[in-house]
Amino acid sequence: MNTDLYKKLHNEGLISDETLEKIIAKNTTPLFSLHWELKTLLYLGVTLLSTGLGVLIYKNIDTIGHQFILLFIAAICAGCFIYCIKNRNPFSREKSDSPSSFYDYILLLGCLSLLSFLGYLQFQYHVFGDNYGLATLIPMLILFYVAYEFDHIGILCMGITNLAIWLGLTVNPYTILSNGLGSNNSLIIPYLFLGLFLLAAGYVSERYNFKKHFKFTYQNFGLNISFLALFTGYFTTYDNALSFLWLIGVFVLAFILYTDALKNKSFYFLLLIILYAYTAISTLIVRVLFNMNSEAAFVMGLLYFIGSAICLIIALIQLNKKIKES
Amino acid sequence: MIIYNKTWLANLIIQDQMNKSVIAGDLPKEEFKNIERTYPVGFYSPNIFVRTGLFVLTCIIALFGGCLLSYIFWDTGMVDSGGWILFLGLISYIALEIVVKKKNHFRSGTDDALLWISGGLFCVSFVWMTAKLNWFFNNGDLHSSIPIATFALLLSIYLALRFADSLMALFSFLALLSLIVMLAIYHLSFGASILPFLVMLISAVVYYFFLSAGSKLKFVHYQHCLLFLQTGSLLTLYLAGNYYVVQQLGNELYGYTSIGPYKVPYPIFFWPWTILVPFIYTGLGIYKKNVILLRTGLVLIAIAAITFKNYYHVLPIEVTLVLIGLFTLAGSYLTIRYLKTPRNGFTSRELQQDTIAGGINMESLIIATTQLDAPKGTETRFGGGDFGGGGSSSTF
Numbered sequence: 056m057n058t059d060l061y062k063k064l065h066n067e068g069l070i071s072d073e074t075l076e077k078i079i080a081k082n083t084t085p086l087f088s089l090h091w092e093l094k095t096l097l098y099l100g101v102t103l104l105s106t107g108l109g110v111l112i113y114k115n116i117d118t119i120g121h122q123f124i125l126l127f128i129a130a131i132c133a134g135c136f137i138y139c140i141k142n143r144n145p146f147s148r149e150k151s152d153s154p155s156s157f158y159d160y161i162l163l164l165g166c167l168s169l170l171s172f173l174g175y176l177q178f179q180y181h182v183f184g185d186n187y188g189l190a191t192l193i194p195m196l197i198l199f200y201v202a203y204e205f206d207h208i209g210i211l212c213m214g215i216t217n218l219a220i221w222l223g224l225t226v227n228p229y230t231i232l233s234n235g236l237g238s239n240n241s242l243i244i245p246y247l248f249l250g251l252f253l254l255a256a257g258y259v260s261e262r263y264n265f266k267k268h269f270k271f272t273y274q275n276f277g278l279n280i281s282f283l284a285l286f287t288g289y290f291t292t293y294d295n296a297l298s299f300l301w302l303i304g305v306f307v308l309a310f311i312l313y314t315d316a317l318k319n320k321s322f323y324f325l326l327l328i329i330l331y332a333y334t335a336i337s338t339l340i341v342r343v344l345f346n347m348n349s350e351a352a353f354v355m356g357l358l359y360f361i362g363s364a365i366c367l368i369i370a371l372i373q374l375n376k377k378i379k380e381s
Numbered sequence: 382m383i384i385y386n387k388t389w390l391a392n393l394i395i396q397d398q399m400n401k402s403v404i405a406g407d408l409p410k411e412e413f414k415n416i417e418r419t420y421p422v423g424f425y426s427p428n429i430f431v432r433t434g435l436f437v438l439t440c441i442i443a444l445f446g447g448c449l450l451s452y453i454f455w456d457t458g459m460v461d462s463g464g465w466i467l468f469l470g471l472i473s474y475i476a477l478e479i480v481v482k483k484k485n486h487f488r489s490g491t492d493d494a495l496l497w498i499s500g501g502l503f504c505v506s507f508v509w510m511t512a513k514l515n516w517f518f519n520n521g522d523l524h525s526s527i528p529i530a531t532f533a534l535l536l537s538i539y540l541a542l543r544f545a546d547s548l549m550a551l552f553s554f555l556a557l558l559s560l561i562v563m564l565a566i567y568h569l570s571f572g573a574s575i576l577p578f579l580v581m582l583i584s585a586v587v588y589y590f591f592l593s594a595g596s597k598l599k600f601v602h603y604q605h606c607l608l609f610l611q612t613g614s615l616l617t618l619y620l621a622g623n624y625y626v627v628q629q630l631g632n633e634l635y636g637y638t639s640i641g642p643y644k645v646p647y648p649i650f651f652w653p654w655t656i657l658v659p660f661i662y663t664g665l666g667i668y669k670k671n672v673i674l675l676r677t678g679l680v681l682i683a684i685a686a687i688t689f690k691n692y693y694h695v696l697p698i699e700v701t702l703v704l705i706g707l708f709t710l711a712g713s714y715l716t717i718r719y720l721k722t723p724r725n726g727f728t729s730r731e732l733q734q735d736t737i738a739g740g741i742n743m744e745s746l747i748i749a750t751t752q753l754d755a756p757k758g759t760e761t762r763f764g765g766g767d768f769g770g771g772g773s774s775s776t777f
Binding site: 060064067069070071074077078081084085086087088089090091092093095096097099100101102103104105106107108110111114155156157160164322323325326329330353354357358360361364365367368371372375 | 395398402407408415416419425427428431433434435438441442444445446448449452491670675676679698699700701702704705706707708709710712713714716717723726727728729730731
């Protein structure tokens, strides 16, 4: 990096003497940050290690003694947690900065090995009997506790996933899309409740200023789950005359979330909400046009998509401007 | 040649540079505001989310607009020809020029979409008109794709130069590589046998050229393109000598000969290349403080390890995973401790927050998307089928 540009700006009176000195002093010893690389390596190390341990245990389950394996995982898990407890910052309702990125990933490793430990315990000794609800409830509670206590968003995500497993479903959107919830009607309602619950959790954490920065994660999961559930509800009851009620749900939810996203100036959520709402309107209009079943309807459909997309582009640009100015 | 307002482009570089200083905490906000006012940028380039939205919507408009036009002119019979595609391509290209010239869009999503749509349509119309709908190129004979590659190369160079689009620049490099490879195969008697070395040579020349171009004033508006081209050429330089790639491509070209399946010649050259080059990249990256070399090298180390693993099974997979995991964890732990106070100009602290506009921490997004399967995965490993994710099956 050269300082010529700064000097030029200084000559034009745009940069004060003080700032220029500071920048020149900094540039005599330029720093090269390995932060990103080290973080990626840590993440990779944790993932590889926990995967490798899992496979190792699974393959050798008959040859090594069970107690020994359990002890081994417990030792790793305990080691991780001891390290984290020793190095942690005191609990706070606000965001507490983690001591180092190494700490973050050791906590992740600890939680992953804890899940292995509990899973192994259940598989080998049936600690929870056939009560699978309990077997997933306990890891979930622990994960949520750890996420809040140690302030770790990655573990919060794991907790939310486990919450979904506990409810008897899996959050991964890809599995939903590939399996097609349609064949599994009974899951739509719990799914919708899960989504709304997570949205509420996000709202509460902001409203009562308790780990405010978790809101994004809650809202991200909650928003996608709720909208997907509403859309699946609509398409599974497509032939029913009352199916439009699901889409009304989409619009109501979109409106509520829209005002919230506008308040928080979140472009990410605004884009998601707009695209979901647009899909809802388009499905309605395409449906009406299909019922007309004429050439004019075909042309109207084409015109609708061109016109609506242009309108949305203008709206997006305006919205962007509005948020930037405010 | 470049379509954008050059003063604005220059001002954009100044603003970007100053913005970094603001984030690093060296430049007061008020001074930055003054600089912003003195060196204004009139481009419309929104944040990544609005850009994504505009990209999707522009694609929708182009798709349905094309359908509508085709429908209107269906009865005239003009639609069923390459000329019609060319016409549609021209319309999108004109729209692109208008959007950029009149509305000052610059990496706004709309221009990205129109750029790729018009480029794609031009290529399709070229194929249609030259090959006369003979899509399969005379039963797998790639010979007729030489003119197509030439056309794609010229077109993408033009578009990359005019719109300074980094992906388009990368695309033109790949088109150049494939053109030269095809020319070598079809017009040189020994062309196929020197392919790896030919690709290495071209990549090395291209890398060297664009590395030195980075400091030249002439290329100042193409900084993004240069970064993409450097990464791309480094990757092809390595992959051309990667043992697995050489063997697979050799199989494609030669197949089973009278002396048996294809064997890689000179393993004495290709194996060391496969293993050592990633480390050389990484080492050079650290030595020269070059982010691109360093990161490409790190990614390639993983590829080298997988290649090696594919041929030699020294250790069972799980032991390998555990060992590499432990090694990486310990290595990065020691590096972080060592660099806690900056040494030799290196630091493990982050110099700037990796937040993007809209107030989202990038890391939380990455963890949210990649860690989804983690708990399920660890539990199913013990399931052996019947436990299946701790009651996540629908029977529960």
